[in-house]
Amino acid sequence: MDRFQDGSALATLLGDWTAGPGPLYRKLADALARAAEEGALRSGERLPSERELAGVLAVSRATVVGAYDELRAREVLERRQGSGTRVNGKVRSARSDGGVRGGRAGVIFQRLIDGPGPLISLACAAEQGAPEVTEALADVVREDMPDLLADPGYHPSGLPLLRAAIAEHYTRLGLPTGPEQVLVTTGAQQALVLVAEVYLRTASSVVVESPSWPACLDIFRSVNAELVPVPLDDEGIETRELAAALAAHHPSLLYVMPTYHNPTGIQMSATRRRRVAELAARHGVTVLEDNAYAGIALEEERGTAPLPLAAYLPSGAEAITVASLGKAVWGGLRIGWVRGPAEIIERCARRKALADLGSPVIDQALAARLVPRLDELAPARAAIQRERRKLLERLLREYLPDWRWRSPDGGSSLWVALPEGSADVFAQLALRHGVEVVPGSSADFTGAHDNYLRIPFTLEPAVLSEMVGRLARAWTELRRHGPRDNRPLRPII
Incomplete structure (x- = not known):
């Protein structure tokens, strides 16, 4: 099956293709050629039509025609009668799949690899380290190093x-x-990889929330699991559809983010957690709960916060809990963990040993001093996020008043609905205005959130203000001219 006949998938693969000098058609040609050379575009693979790709990239059809013509002249592409435009069979690709650019989360990881450059990147919602890290590190050096060494x-x-x-x-x-x-991992990402390796086999299925986070979904895809989407409401995963999915698919895992879901920021209610636990126990499915944003509440907690979902499961039911210090303390510490039945933890540990023999010991000693302080560290981080959330919402209401969102219960981003059009198309225009956004299609493969954007508020206030200004200019351009695929507009070069 041709993976990139869908223009939005190809746009995700290309990433920030508009950067640098030169006409757009040549930059597009260079980006496509590079993808073919790296192996992300395979020999014989079919590309979208000029009209479809122009619509997704928000350029004139002439720009795509020019790029395709250039690549045919370079013998990178060829046109086959009745079969469209394809990667030339003569292209010698690198012996790889093109690295991280091939996955739905590729744009996120590629930005980490490339560095931010002049773009304001919204691909990664990360903050600077908490000041308490310095104090804890000094204690480790002064008191713990002799025993560690x-x-x-x-x-x-x-x-x-x-x-x-x-x-x-x-x-x-x-x-x-x-x-x-408990198993300590190098971040929550590795924790999810290890759990997937333990639980998922050929023809396994995983029930996931829709939307969810693309990097997590890609982990399950990497082991060829079938993803079964279930939508959310204001209390979390929708239980009627969840019950139907569990009965129909008999999944190996139910993957949920109950505490400040990414990207929506929804806090699953205690009542909903009980119901989800009941359904999981009834159908004999293991719950994998990802609580990476635990503690980052954006409203004052009223009463007692819900317990981890694992606490609601009846005796005999199985749950795996994944979390990290990334959001509450510092992503650079790269300390995460898996909490679950001892026998499952041992199986994960064997795979962890094969991967890296264990996470760095000094980092773990530092984390051991910070974990007991999470009850004070997470609320302090949340207070900062609360103020930035308010600023971002105020700016969006002022400059983009027709955009809509549900104010999140917690986390670090807004899940914003555009009033019309495709977020994939808008993402291309935003790139040309200096902002990299994650469109909803990356987080929801059903198409139900194709008009959504994830907008983090982890940036400094001045950068948030500049970012909204750039997004507003991109939106004005899109509203003024529309997608450039179906009308004779002046080419953008």
Whole structure:
């Protein structure tokens, strides 16, 4: 099957193709040629029609025609009678699949690899490290280093001190946990990879929220799992459709983000958590809950916050909880963990040992001093996010008054609905105005959120203001001229 007949998929692959000097048609030709050389576009693969790709990229059809003509002259593309435009069979690609550019999360990871450059990138919602990291690091150097250096340093399951601290953290939350139920990982991303390797086999299926986060979905796709989407409402995953999906597909995992869902910011209610737990237990499916944003509440908590979803499961039902210090403390620390049944943790640990023999010990010692302080660190980070959320909402209401969103319960971004048109098309115009956005199609493969954007508010206030100004100029251009695929407009070069 040709993967890129859908123009939006090809646009995601190309990323920031408009950067640099020169006419647009030549920059597009260079980006397509590079994708073919890297192996992201395969020999014989069919590309979208000129009209379709022009619409998605928000350029004139003449721009795409010029790029395709240029590539046919370079013998990168060829036109086959009755078969459209394809990558030339003579192209010698690198022996790879094109790296991270091939996945739906590719634009996010590629930005981390390339660096931000002059763009304001909204691909990654990350903040600077908490100031308490400096104090904790000084304590580690002063008090812990002799014992750490006396140790061989290989702990595939995690530094015992940190495993104990994480277990105590969950016990305080109302989910009794022992150190043997905890595996320390290099961030939550690795935690999800290890769990997927343990649970998913050929023809496995995973029920996921729709929308969800593309990097997480790509982990399940990488092991060829079938993704079964279930929509959300204001309390979390919709239980009537969830019940139908569990009954019809008998999945290996139910993957949910109950605490400040990414990208919507929804907090799953306690009532909804109980119902989800009941359904999972009834159908014998393991719950994989991802609580990366735990503690980042954007409204004052009224009463007691819901317990982790695992705490609502009846005896005998199985749950895996993944979390990290990335949002509450610092993404650069790269400390995450898996909490689950001891036998599952051991199986994950064996795979962790094969991957890296264990996460860095000094980082874990630092985390062991920070985990007991999460009850104070997360609210402090949330207070900063709360003010930036208010600023972003005020700016959007002022400069983009027809955009709509639900104010999130927590997390670090707004999930914004455009009043019309495709967010993929708008994302291309936004790039040319200096902002990189994540369109809804990356987070929801059903098409139900193709007019949505994820807009983080983790940036400094001055950058947030500049970003909204650029988005407003891009939106004005789109509203004034529309997608440039079906009318004789002057080519943009």
